[in-house]
Amino acid sequence: MKEIVCKLLVIGAGPGGYICAIRAGQLGVDTVIVEAVKAGGTCLNIGCIPSKALIHAAEEFEKVSHMAGAKSPLGISVEGPKLDLTKTVAWKDGIVGRLNSGVLGLLRKAKVKIVHGRATFRDGKTVEVETETGTQVIRAETVVIATGSEPVELPSLPFGGPVISSTEALSLKAVPQKLVVVGGGYIGLELGIAFAKMGSAVTVVEATPQLLPQYDAELVKPVVKRLGELGVRVVTGAKARGLSGETLLIETTEGEERLAADKILVTVGRKPRTEGWGLDELDLDRAGKFLRIDERCRTSMRGVHAIGDITGEPMLAHRAMAQGEMVAEIVAGKKRTWDKRCIPAVCFTDPEIVTAGFSPDEARAQGFEIRVGQFPFNANGRAMTTLSEDGFVRVVARADTNLILGIQAVGAGVSELSSTFALAIEMGARLEDVAATIHAHPTRSEGFQEAALKALGHALHI
Amino acid sequence: MGEFIIKMPDVGEGVAEAELVEWHVKPGDPVREDMVLAAVMTDKATVEIPSPVTGTVLWLGAEIGDTVAVKAPLLRIQVAGEGGEVTAAPMPETVTMDTIEEQSPAAKVESPPSVEVKRPVQPAPVARAVVQSPADKPLASPAVRLRAQESGIDLRQVPGTGPAGRITHDDLDRFLARGAQPSVTPAGLAMKTAVEEIKVTGLRRRISEKMVLATSRIPHITYVEEIDVTDLEDLRTTMNASRKPDQTKLTILPFLMRAIVKAVAEQPGVNATFDDDAGIITRHGAVHIGIATQTPAGLTVPVVRHAEARNIWNCATELVRLAEAARTGSALREELSGSTITITSLGAMGGIATTPIINHPEVAIVGVNKIMTRPMWDGSQFIPRKMMNLSSSFDHRVVDGWDAAAFVQRLKVLLETPALIFIES
Numbered sequence: 001m002k003e004i005v006c007k008l009l010v011i012g013a014g015p016g017g018y019i020c021a022i023r024a025g026q027l028g029v030d031t032v033i034v035e036a037v038k039a040g041g042t043c044l045n046i047g048c049i050p051s052k053a054l055i056h057a058a059e060e061f062e063k064v065s066h067m068a069g070a071k072s073p074l075g076i077s078v079e080g081p082k083l084d085l086t087k088t089v090a091w092k093d094g095i096v097g098r099l100n101s102g103v104l105g106l107l108r109k110a111k112v113k114i115v116h117g118r119a120t121f122r123d124g125k126t127v128e129v130e131t132e133t134g135t136q137v138i139r140a141e142t143v144v145i146a147t148g149s150e151p152v153e154l155p156s157l158p159f160g161g162p163v164i165s166s167t168e169a170l171s172l173k174a175v176p177q178k179l180v181v182v183g184g185g186y187i188g189l190e191l192g193i194a195f196a197k198m199g200s201a202v203t204v205v206e207a208t209p210q211l212l213p214q215y216d217a218e219l220v221k222p223v224v225k226r227l228g229e230l231g232v233r234v235v236t237g238a239k240a241r242g243l244s245g246e247t248l249l250i251e252t253t254e255g256e257e258r259l260a261a262d263k264i265l266v267t268v269g270r271k272p273r274t275e276g277w278g279l280d281e282l283d284l285d286r287a288g289k290f291l292r293i294d295e296r297c298r299t300s301m302r303g304v305h306a307i308g309d310i311t312g313e314p315m316l317a318h319r320a321m322a323q324g325e326m327v328a329e330i331v332a333g334k335k336r337t338w339d340k341r342c343i344p345a346v347c348f349t350d351p352e353i354v355t356a357g358f359s360p361d362e363a364r365a366q367g368f369e370i371r372v373g374q375f376p377f378n379a380n381g382r383a384m385t386t387l388s389e390d391g392f393v394r395v396v397a398r399a400d401t402n403l404i405l406g407i408q409a410v411g412a413g414v415s416e417l418s419s420t421f422a423l424a425i426e427m428g429a430r431l432e433d434v435a436a437t438i439h440a441h442p443t444r445s446e447g448f449q450e451a452a453l454k455a456l457g458h459a460l461h462i
Numbered sequence: 463m464g465e466f467i468i469k470m471p472d473v474g475e476g477v478a479e480a481e482l483v484e485w486h487v488k489p490g491d492p493v494r495e496d497m498v499l500a501a502v503m504t505d506k507a508t509v510e511i512p513s514p515v516t517g518t519v520l521w522l523g524a525e526i527g528d529t530v531a532v533k534a535p536l537l538r539i540q541v542a543g544e545g546g547e548v549t550a551a552p553m554p555e556t557v558t559m560d561t562i563e564e565q566s567p568a569a570k571v572e573s574p575p576s577v578e579v580k581r582p583v584q585p586a587p588v589a590r591a592v593v594q595s596p597a598d599k600p601l602a603s604p605a606v607r608l609r610a611q612e613s614g615i616d617l618r619q620v621p622g623t624g625p626a627g628r629i630t631h632d633d634l635d636r637f638l639a640r641g642a643q644p645s646v647t648p649a650g651l652a653m654k655t656a657v658e659e660i661k662v663t664g665l666r667r668r669i670s671e672k673m674v675l676a677t678s679r680i681p682h683i684t685y686v687e688e689i690d691v692t693d694l695e696d697l698r699t700t701m702n703a704s705r706k707p708d709q710t711k712l713t714i715l716p717f718l719m720r721a722i723v724k725a726v727a728e729q730p731g732v733n734a735t736f737d738d739d740a741g742i743i744t745r746h747g748a749v750h751i752g753i754a755t756q757t758p759a760g761l762t763v764p765v766v767r768h769a770e771a772r773n774i775w776n777c778a779t780e781l782v783r784l785a786e787a788a789r790t791g792s793a794l795r796e797e798l799s800g801s802t803i804t805i806t807s808l809g810a811m812g813g814i815a816t817t818p819i820i821n822h823p824e825v826a827i828v829g830v831n832k833i834m835t836r837p838m839w840d841g842s843q844f845i846p847r848k849m850m851n852l853s854s855s856f857d858h859r860v861v862d863g864w865d866a867a868a869f870v871q872r873l874k875v876l877l878e879t880p881a882l883i884f885i886e887s
Contacts, residue, residue, distance in 0.1 A: 335611045335614065336611060339607050339611075341599070402626065426604050428624075428626070428628045430625050433625070
């Protein structure tokens with residue numbers, strides 16, 4: 001097969017890789033992208049998008065189930081709602097399919113050459129791709145590694161049989177009667193809550209003393225409360241020991257326990273995909289398990305960049321996208337460095353959690369004198385009218401200049417506030433800026449304005 | 463659970479107060495016995511205050527730069543047993559400015575005291591974060607940051623006029639228009655508007671106070687005379703020629719020191735200290751010569767004691783030792799005080815004359831200027847001679863101009879005919 005020579009080669013067509021390739025194509029860079037599975041990567045195929053589809057379906061089903069038997073305060077009653085998971089999954093697959101072809105279309109439009117197959121490095125400038133029609137050698141001036149991450153497997157609970165990862169959980173044929181989720185991080189809780197809403201009896205087993213350990217306890221509290229309402233059992237400080245017949249053996253502070261389970265969903269984190277593509281040939285510097293990069297996403301080898309999950313935390317699609325865009329522009333000869341002030345993060349639990357910038361503790365650890373303002377949604381009209389008053393918006397600012405350092409929120413639908421939070425931080429907003437911006441009434445976003453007012457000492461609605 | 467109060471120790475002869483120059487702890491920090499808590503500075507030296515107990519710091523009684531009276535409470539420490547009061551004992555012996563710096567507080571924080579199992583109740587260490595300086599990234603919107611990157615501008619150099627110092631597009635325009643060229647043409651001249659405020663503390667504050675004291679109280683008379691040191695330089699070269707590499711070589715200063723010893727024997731009025739509050743002039747038999755020395759921290763004056771009892775080689779050796787000790791901060795308190803007359807030398811820097819400020823409460827200071835070969839008229843022709851100016855100041859309240867001039871003229875004779883320095887009188 002004839003060797004391909006190009007200016008830019010992107011390995012992996014996940015959110016980081018495809019954005020990088022599209023932007024490079026737009027800028028007239030001769031670009032090739034290699035993808036082993038499907039365009040869109042984890043995010044689009046087995047992550048963000050399908051999970052949100054499933055979460056939405058579960059949410060809708062739970063809403064109508066709640067209305068069954070004329071219990072709803074809204075005055076709506078329905079009878080015998082049913083969920084056909086195979087149809088739900090088919091609908092979800094439809095969305096994924098549309099987005100898949102959308103990404104491929106965008107790549108073609110940007111004149112990016114797409115090569116399907118698994119890439120292996122021969123040296124820093126050359127890869128071999130095992131395609132359906134044989135080995136394709138590609139030589140490039142610049143290579144971008146965007147191979148992403150994969151679920152971590154527990155040695156005591158290898159994937160297979162009833163033990164599944166998030167990938168399988170998104171394509172189940174039927175709702176499991178009993179579901180045990182091992183790992184109470186955001187992936188485990190998002191899916192655990194969805195299955196609880198679809199009718200599974202869910203138990204969450206978490207090794208640390210707190211669910212969602214990356215967040216402070218105040219942010220997690222409304223989620224824990226909701227888990228209780230949904231009948232989800234939470235076992236913290238517990239370790240999964242392994243399968244014992246049909247049951248899962250766990251070790252808690254009070255001793256061993258057996259949990260009956262149809263499916264055991266293991267969500268104990270993700271690890272960078274550093275194997276299977278010839279990384280050893282390159283001998284790149286590592287930062288822990290991840291590839292070490294600088295502020296231009298350059299690795300320790302000249303002409304080799306890395307973006308996305310392989311470069312470290314936070315392993316988030318939008319971080320990879322921003323890195324991909326930046327690297328494409330650097331390859332096109334523009335001056336760029338990574339100077340983002342924040343990477344917002346959303347946890348699509350019920351209620352949702354949003355964070356942007358520093359939490360109060362993180363800000364203090366950075367040496368800032370801070371002031372904090374918090375506004376509860378139970379004082380917000382819009383929250384009342386949607387039957388979801390749990391949660392709050394919290395804003396963290398420098399005590400001397402009122403410069404906003406971080407914003408957190410927990411509550412129904414707060415994921416959509418992530419953009420305003422991130423914008424405030426990137427623009428260098430002070431509390432006064434947010435407080436003096438008219439926020440439309442009645443919306444949940446008013447909580448942000450009120451939190452800023454609270455931090456300034458004159459909240460209007462509490 | 464008790465409380466320990468640590469008071470400002472008596473740090474030296476007759477010192478009633480000392481300036482706090484460094485805290486090594488802050489409230490909430492665990493401390494171990496003998497760990498250094500603070501550093502205080504007196505006129506002459508910096509003294510470290512060790513902790514007499516193990517516990518947790520509750521309260522600090524002063525801020526850096528404050529002057530604290532002896533016996534005033536300095537800090538309170540929560541201890542496991544009974545509380546008490548103690549006047550801290552300063553660290554014994556050589557107290558240096560450098561050792562304080564070496565023991566950075568950060569290094570201590572990383573090893574908190576291990577919990578001793580025997581004690582029934584151990585106060586829980588107060589939770590604390592690692593304090594770094596706030597990560598101060600330039601405050602600007604993403605669009606401004608992008609423009610700056612593309613124009614090759616370091617935003618840290620751009621003054622922001624927006625809220626909280628935010629850099630706006632206009633600020634960037636102004637910066638570009640002002641001719642702060644992109645980094646490709648580094649030759650551009652740019653106005654600098656940055657200001658830096660430096661708190662005057664520690665040695666700098668001592669120097670400042672001392673200078674104000676000297677100039678406000680003492681009416682100076684400064685007298686400049688040129689000295690022909692051609693013969694002295696010849697002698698010096700000869701004397702140094704036979705020195706081994708490990709032996710101290712003579713500079714001009716030991717000759718001057720010995721000349722001063724000779725001259726003050728005839729003019730005891732200049733080797734004196736004047737207590738102007740009491741109205742008493744003390745004439746000293748001993749000639750303790752202060753040597754103004756530039757150190758990294760600022761000006762200090764180590765003292766060659768009893769120069770009258772040292773030969774020229776000994777003067778040279780002591781001079782080198784003291785200057786080194788002062789520069790490295792290892793000079794003892796006694797070595798930095800008690801001079802009766804001072805030499806200041808900017809000779810190496812050039813300059814034809816200086817107006818030295820007297821080291822209060824002394825009454826005379828002798829300044830050395832650079833040796834230059836100049837054409838001198840010997841009555842029939844110009845001949846090249848090595849000439850050096852002496853710029854000397856005197857306290858005109860107690861030294862008359864005539865006496866000042868007589869003293870300098872005597873130095874001139876001694877230095878121009880250096881054999882006189884060595885002749886026993």
